[in-house]
Amino acid sequence: MRRGGLRRLARRKSTVAFLLTLPLIVLIAALVIYPAFYSIYLSMLNKTLERLVGLDNFRFLFTRDTFWMVVKQSCIFAITAVLFKALIGFCVAHFVHNVPAKGQRKWRGMLLIPWVIPPAMSTLGWFWLFDPSYSAFNWLFVRIGLPAVTWLGDPLWARFSVILVNVWYGAPFFLIMYLAALKSVPEQLYEAAAIDGANWWQKIWYVTLPMMRNIIAITVLFSLIVTFANFDIVRILTAGGPIDQTHVFATWAFLQGIEGGDLALGASVSLFMFPILAVAAIFILRDINRRGNEAS
Amino acid sequence: MAAIAPTAGTARSARARSLKHDRRRALYWSYFFLVLFAVFFLTPPIYMLITSLKSSAEVGAITNPWWVYNPTLDNYKALLTSVEYLTFFRNSAIVSLVVVVVTMLISIPAAFALARMKFWGSATLATGVFLTYLIPETLLFIPLFKIFAWANETFDVSLMNHWWLLIIVYPTLTVPFCTWIMIGYFASIPKELDEAALIDGAGYLQILTKIFIPVALPGIIAAMIFAFTVSWADFLYPMAFTTSADQMVLPAGIVTTLIKGDVYAWGQIMGACLLGAMPPLLIYAFLMDYYIAGLTAGATKG
Numbered sequence: 232m233r234r235g236g237l238r239r240l241a242r243r244k245s246t247v248a249f250l251l252t253l254p255l256i257v258l259i260a261a262l263v264i265y266p267a268f269y270s271i272y273l274s275m276l277n278k279t280l281e282r283l284v285g286l287d288n289f290r291f292l293f294t295r296d297t298f299w300m301v302v303k304q305s306c307i308f309a310i311t312a313v314l315f316k317a318l319i320g321f322c323v324a325h326f327v328h329n330v331p332a333k334g335q336r337k338w339r340g341m342l343l344i345p346w347v348i349p350p351a352m353s354t355l356g357w358f359w360l361f362d363p364s365y366s367a368f369n370w371l372f373v374r375i376g377l378p379a380v381t382w383l384g385d386p387l388w389a390r391f392s393v394i395l396v397n398v399w400y401g402a403p404f405f406l407i408m409y410l411a412a413l414k415s416v417p418e419q420l421y422e423a424a425a426i427d428g429a430n431w432w433q434k435i436w437y438v439t440l441p442m443m444r445n446i447i448a449i450t451v452l453f454s455l456i457v458t459f460a461n462f463d464i465v466r467i468l469t470a471g472g473p474i475d476q477t478h479v480f481a482t483w484a485f486l487q488g489i490e491g492g493d494l495a496l497g498a499s500v501s502l503f504m505f506p507i508l509a510v511a512a513i514f515i516l517r518d519i520n521r522r523g524n525e526a527s
Numbered sequence: 528m529a530a531i532a533p534t535a536g537t538a539r540s541a542r543a544r545s546l547k548h549d550r551r552r553a554l555y556w557s558y559f560f561l562v563l564f565a566v567f568f569l570t571p572p573i574y575m576l577i578t579s580l581k582s583s584a585e586v587g588a589i590t591n592p593w594w595v596y597n598p599t600l601d602n603y604k605a606l607l608t609s610v611e612y613l614t615f616f617r618n619s620a621i622v623s624l625v626v627v628v629v630t631m632l633i634s635i636p637a638a639f640a641l642a643r644m645k646f647w648g649s650a651t652l653a654t655g656v657f658l659t660y661l662i663p664e665t666l667l668f669i670p671l672f673k674i675f676a677w678a679n680e681t682f683d684v685s686l687m688n689h690w691w692l693l694i695i696v697y698p699t700l701t702v703p704f705c706t707w708i709m710i711g712y713f714a715s716i717p718k719e720l721d722e723a724a725l726i727d728g729a730g731y732l733q734i735l736t737k738i739f740i741p742v743a744l745p746g747i748i749a750a751m752i753f754a755f756t757v758s759w760a761d762f763l764y765p766m767a768f769t770t771s772a773d774q775m776v777l778p779a780g781i782v783t784t785l786i787k788g789d790v791y792a793w794g795q796i797m798g799a800c801l802l803g804a805m806p807p808l809l810i811y812a813f814l815m816d817y818y819i820a821g822l823t824a825g826a827t828k829g
Contacts, residue, residue: 247731248644252652255637255706262699263659266670273670280673323564329557338561340815345568347811347818349760351778352800356575359793367574367592403568404822411823431553453661460663463762467782481665481763488669489767498669505666512658
């Protein structure tokens with residue numbers, strides 16, 4: 232009797248569904264949701280993690296110039312890099328789209344390579360290209376009569392370099408997304424626009440962009456989150472230097488929390504990535520809900 | 528151009544000619560810029576290859592850095608006989624392959640349940656999975672570090688500084704996205720298929736293994752490639768959780784042990800990076816369509 236009840240329970244749809252999703256729920260609850268909330272608690276402890284100090288860590292951060300520099304640099308880094316990634320991706324997607332179909336695969340395959348190489352490894356390649364005494368770029372510059380550049384030694388150039396490498400790594404992703412989106416724009420729309428006498432700029436502005444609006448929004452949003460939370464490139468290229476000028480939240484939190492041994496302070500720093508996440512989440516949720524409503 | 532053409536016929540042909548002309552010009556410009564961007568995108572890997580073929584003496588010499596005068600495979604030979612480097616490679620391979628399996632074991636059943644078996648809270652859970660994909664690892668590594676240290680103190684299990692710890696953490700990077708794209712693939716399978724199976728008396732597990740997995744195999748391969756490349760490339764978690772050289776995976780291992788401040792080791796470092804980038808590059812070369820499907824599915828199906 233009891234066995235029969237159990238078996239019936241096991242056969243019930245919702246029980247099966249629950250069991251199938253259980254590993255996912257456990258994984259996310261234990262290793263994503265719990266740590267995320269735990270970091271809020273951590274950020275309110277003192278350095279030895281023995282005593283609750285409330286918001287003292289944040290108060291301490293607010294008095295430090297380095298912290299404000301990190302905030303500024305994180306924003307500059309993320310916004311500039313995403314802007315250029317999106318622009319380059321958009322333009323190159325058009326160039327690839329323009330060439331005859333049989334060549335497109337080849338170009339696409341070649342242009343996606345920066346995205347495929349693990350960033351830690353390709354960034355080492357850039358690091359060697361930027362080497363202070365053996366820079367291969369500087370060798371070219373000197374050849375054509377330009378002054379040698381201290382790529383990673385000068386604060387301004389170092390900021391430029393980390394953004395350059397991030398754009399190099401991320402632009403191919405935008406290219407692929409935008410190319411897929413371009414292919415889904417019906418050809419008739421362009422024909423209709425051509426009959427109405429639209430020039431290429433008007434075609435882009437009135438046909439391509441509106442048709443790609445969703446995909447542009449979602450890639451930019453994603454990339455903004457990922458770029459804002461970037462660690463690999465800055466860590467390998469400059470490790471935050473010179474004089475902390477290129478630190479972003481992730482590298483500074485790593486320096487404070489893991490290397491400096493102050494987990495509480497590190498947690499407080501990394502929590503500042505949360506606002507941008509929240510904003511992105513709101514936009515994405517709105518988008519999902521809207522699509523859900525359209526579908527039903 | 529053709530505005531003052533005498534007759535309609537010639538005007539039209541002139542216009543057609545100018546259109547053709549425009550199109551050809553656009554094509555040439557496209558090629559021009561494509562070459563320009565290809566140079567920008569491919570310079571670092573090519574320069575890495577050039578450097579990796581140089582001897583230490585040539586790396587330090589004041590010659591044209593963009594050319595190899597005496598190509599040598601010594602760097603690769605040294606790497607492939609170095610116990611340290613082979614350990615990184617082995618650790619990376621085991622971790623990535625196991626993570627792929629674990630990811631599939633978790634996300635295929637979950638995606639099936641979320642796509643087909645409407646139950647209480649399933650829609651919320653699907654959205655929640657997607658949102659957790661947005662929580663970056665850079666927010667989680669400090670609390671995870673503390674949690675692992677705490678587990679060490681309380682249960683006396685040493686988690687920190689073991690390569691297999693990464694098998695536990697990497698699924699947090701791969702499972703949400705893989706589940707999300709799999710929900711999309713599963714949802715696109717026609718309902719008639721599983722209804723027919725239900726009528727024939729199949730259970731849900733049979734529907735999953737006999738129908739959904741075979742039909743959605745391309746999507747599963749795309750998700751597997753995604754999981755593999757993400758685990759292969761991750762840098763922050765191994766940097767935070769492993770410290771001794773024999774427990775490192777490739778990205779962290781190359782960065783922390785090969786760079787010794789010695790300029791002349793760069794040939795070997797570049798070789799190590801290129802060899803380390805080979806598995807994802809080979810997967811990309813042979814399974815490009817699946818690779819790209821995995822990349823684009825997340826946004827277009829969402």
